[in-house]
Amino acid sequence: MARYLFIARYESSGMQGVLAKGGSARAKVISDAAQAAGGSMASFDFAFGDDDVFTVCELPDNRAAAALAMAVNASGLTHVRTVVLLSPEDVDAASHQDVSYTAPGQ
Template sequence: MPYYLLQAAYTAEAWASLVKNPQNRLEAVRPVIEKLGGKIEAGWLAFGEYDIVAICQLPDNTSAAAFSMAAAAGGAVKAIKTTPLMTMEEGLAAMKKAAGAGYRPPSS
């Protein structure tokens, strides 16, 4: 099953609610990921551009997009970013495939 890096930034209102009533939001979204056929591998709170980061397995891009849409529609996040991840083996296979693709950059 493919892996995805999920990153989300909370709204000020969501942070105010979490400060008032601290809760593990990974546990709150776990049932959503599982309902989409996926699994949360690991997750962290962060500071900077994104506030929460998770590595998840989801069946496909459609399921990953569905999670992003559901999370965004809830109103607690102001930004969400989903990045498909490849294993090193998949990356090496892509490099080998690229080598034989015959692409030529534009010449000046």
């Protein structure tokens, strides 16, 4: 299964929900959503700084990842960015794949 990093930032009203129900409740919501999308949540961590949550999910494909991100973003309480993660083996395979490329102006 593909792995995705979801980076979330709460609006103030979203953070009020975290304060009211706790961090474990939010992690369970995301775990349940990942399962509903056909995958699983590998990790869920709160953070200091500009971003509030870093979550890694294993999902069947980009459509499942997009569906999860769209559902969260549609709430209006959280802004999510999605990063596709590559394993070292994926990078090894990609580094051996022939690609025809010409740099700009060449």
